[in-house]
Each structure stands twice: as C-alpha cells, then as structure tokens.
Amino acid sequence: MGDPALRPAEWDFVAARRRLEAKPKSAGEKLTSIDDAAARVTEGDRVAVGGCLFSRTPLALVREILRARRRGLTLVRNLMCTEGELMMAAGAVERVMTAWMSIGLPWGVSKVMRHYVESGAVALEEWSHLALGLRFRAAAMGVPFLPALTMLGSDLVAVGGMKTVADPYSGETLAAVPALFPDVALLHVHRADRFGNSQIDGYPHMDADIARAAATVLVTTEELVTDDETRRHPDRTVIPGFLVDALVHVPFGSFPHECYGLYHADFDHFAEYTASIDARGPEAAVGEYLARYVYGPPTWDDYLELFGGERLARQRAAARELTA
Template identity: 45%
Template structure:
C-alpha cells in the first residue's frame, strides 16, 4: 500500500461524476451529517490550531463512536487529543500537535503515540498545504524546496526527492491528499453551501476542493440573496459541499473569527485535567462534555454562559477601532 494514500485520477473523476453537484438545499442536523463520516475514512479538518475548528462536527462523530479515522489538519490542537483519546482516530497527519503553545506538550498525544502505537505522521506546515493543494488541483504531487535535508523528510518516504528535469536541482515531491470527507466550520453560508469565511482562511479552500465530500457547519445560514450581495466573500462554492449544518458556537471552546475567541478558562481546565491523567482525565472529560449532553446546546451550557459571553466580547472586539 502506498502510504501516501494516493488515489488514481480515474477513480477521483469517477467519484466526482457520481457526486450530486446540483444546486440543491442540503441543510440537515449534526446527527444526519455525521453519516458522511464512516469508519476508516480519511477525514480532513478545517481551520488551524484553536481557530475555526469544526468542533461540533468532531463532537458528533466521537459521540457516534466512529473508529479508525485517518485525520489530517494543518496544525492540530485539543481536537487531536479528543480524536485519539476517544478512540475515533489512530492516525493523525499534521505539522504540529499539542494543545496550544501556552501549555507545552500534550500528554494525551504523548501517551497515545509513545505507548499505544497511534501514529502522528509529521509533515512541514507548507507540505500539508501542498498535499491539499495538489489534491484540489487534480495532480498527484507538487514540488517544494522545504523538508529537504531534514529528518522530517527521511521519516516520510511518501515524499520523493527528485532532480528537477529542467534545472537539475533537488526538489521534494509532496503527494496529493484527497480526504474522503472534510469538516469545515464557517461564519455563514446559504442552504446550498456557498460558504463565506471571515478572517483567516488557513487551508480550507484547498481542503474543500480536494475532499470527496464536505460537511459544512456554520454559525448562521443566510439567504442566497445575501450571499449574492457579496460574492467576493464566498470562499467555498456550493458544489463542493454535501451537508450544511447550522451550529451556533460550533467551534467552542476554540475560536471563530470575529465572533468569539478561545474559551481560555475551559481550555485551561481541560489541559490541566487531561495532562495530569491522560487516561482517566480524558475519559471523565469525554463523559461529561461529549457523551452525556443531549444536544450541542447542552454542551455549550456546560461550558457556561459567562465564558461564552466573555469569549464573544473578545471575539467581536476584532472589529473595534
């Protein structure tokens, strides 16, 4: 098996031709949308670090007890902990994996990688971007000049070093990544899935284009007329999108640009709980915040009104002069 998980171009095109790309409404619940994520799939996660994490969708996927997911994200944070800790994933492809720079190493990641045989497949940040971009371009690789000479490269035989046929220089070919499903959270979209993102886009456009299906969670569903008033803000076209779910505070306790910053009290409590005991601390966290709540709203109320309001005040202040 080619570890780079490359797909044949013919297969990618066949999958695409079978996909319903018509202009149709695709609004559904988190529970319904989770059916796009099946055991063993390659799942791409949008946003980066603590920003625009599709946490509500990850929460639902973990609640539905998915297994053996191969997850990729440009930089992964507590969502990576939760995917390993819940048993939903045994393989994470990323450039950086910890809870956040403020908290040092993730003991959850360390426990699962050092003692449980789970895989943290490391690429440079730009290389993750080139994997999605090649996937979105419909080509098997893109050449780069990063990673050469490093042990990050020697750990990744999937990346091929070549002599450039034009110049003779050494280049590294970064293989495409076409996730089976991408989970992306945005500020707003319409019922068709035309998605508008504010602020940092990270790698979400390439990820959406590369993936074989996209579940979009959104803070607000707006009318198509509203989308059409500012088409330059639309970053993902509807025909990439297979499901639309309206989930206010869908990145909590992480940030969603212009709406709320990370909920730092919750994050700090989480980090201290799971890092002091990566097995039981994680189990207790998942029981309380993931498995017990009846709804996403109930999860939010566990985080607490005060914390949500405070994060919202900081989040909205980005637009203050």
C-alpha cells in the same frame, strides 16, 4: 464509502477524480441535522479537519462523529489541538497526519499526544506545515504532486515517504509533495446559505483547498444567510455550494476554540482541561471530559449550556474588541 477498495491511495489523482465525477454536484438544498452530517463519516475514513489549532475548528462535527463511535479514522490537520486529543482518547483514530500537535505554549507539550503516540496506540505521521498545505493544494488542483523547496534534506522525508523529482529544465532536485485526497472534509465557516455557498471571515487557513480536495464535504456554519445575501457579496464566497454535501447551522460551533471576530478561544477552559490531565492522567481525565462534554449532552445547545451564556458572551466581547 467504507469499502477500502473505494478508498484510493492518498495521491491517486485518477481514482480521486473518478470518485468526484461519479458524485452528484447539486446546487440544491444541503441543510441537514448534525447527526445526518456526521453519519457520512464511515469506519476507516481519512478525515481532513479545517481551521487551524484552536481557530475555527469544526468541533460540533467532531463531537458528533465521536458520539457515533466511529473507529479506525485517519485524522489530517495541519496543526492539531484538543479535537485530536479527544479523538485519540476516544479510540477513534489510528493515525494522525499533522505538522504540530499540542494546545499552545502556555500549556506545554500535549500529555495526551505523548501518551497515545509513545505507547504506539496512535501513529503520528509528521509533515511540514507548508508540505501539508501543498498536499491539500495538489489535491485541490487535481494533480498527483506539487514541486516545492521544502522538507528536503530533513528526516521528515522518510517519515511520510515523500519522493523527490528532478526539474526537467534545470536539473535541480525538488520535493515532489504528494497530493492528499481526503475521504471527508469537516469545515466550520462564518456564514453559508442553505445551498452550501460558504463564506469565511479573517484568516482563511486551508479550508478552501481542503473543500476541493475531499470526496465528501461537511460544513457547519455560524450564520445561515439567504440566497440573496450570498449573491450580494459573491466575492466573499470561498466554497461554492456544489462542493458541499451537508450543511448544519451551528452557532458557537467551534467553542471553546475561537471563531475570528465572533468569539475568542476560552483559555480558562483549556487551563481547567490540562490541569485535570496533569492531576489524573490522560486516559482518566480525557475519559471524564468525553463523558461530560461529548457523550452526555444530547445536543450542541445542551453542550453549550455546560459553559453558560455568561462565558459565551464574555468570549464574544473579547473577539469584538480585537477585530473592531
């Protein structure tokens, strides 16, 4: 799918549908390795990332895509956090589409974002939070746009080139929020069976819409469950297996970001990371971070060892306390 001719416009619902019709929608085995999953992301892809900010971020997949040294990606995520910063500093992205980017209030405005966006190295295309959600939903519905009452009158309209539409019934002006069909979706879920049927606990974010919107769906899961388990709680399944192209079993696959009920985000780690950026500047500090956490450790288990079992246990206990 690296051929630009095969990558239709963001809102081209006819091309997006043909692409899906041409794709096998198998109920078979999806379980594979992380590098095999990441290999399905190709140069120049439009990549949608599930979760939100530092919640349920598919960091193991992001890390593997960086290890595969992909370039020219467009990264789409409603609220962007450290995964976007790593992508920027690694030179993997030329454009990001988001409503907000930084880690969170205590750590201030992202210096990494400022550095790469203000210098012109990365374009930041801003959409409102709901508009991005509706872009995924329109694509999930297979339609070219959804009418909405948001973003109208603001300068965001011109940034993303959103058009308006007249309500054929009342004549009112509405936003025509365009569909966004990603080439690839990266998602992290609480549990899945080996056929890719996936269940999420806690806040659902936009993952279910993203899975339906994308041409290729890559999933990592905290827990691998049996077919029987899925069938015992089918009401909990939010992504059916036939949507999923590759599934990888990755416990702590969002760490140091959080996974609802399983582990709390590691704020100490964010503080160390941003202190290093404050001290040495975005390029040097994130460069060192990439060497230590991304390019260095060969496997996700090796990566987790850098944090240590004690820290993981502490973050697990904090999550249990909040959702008990």
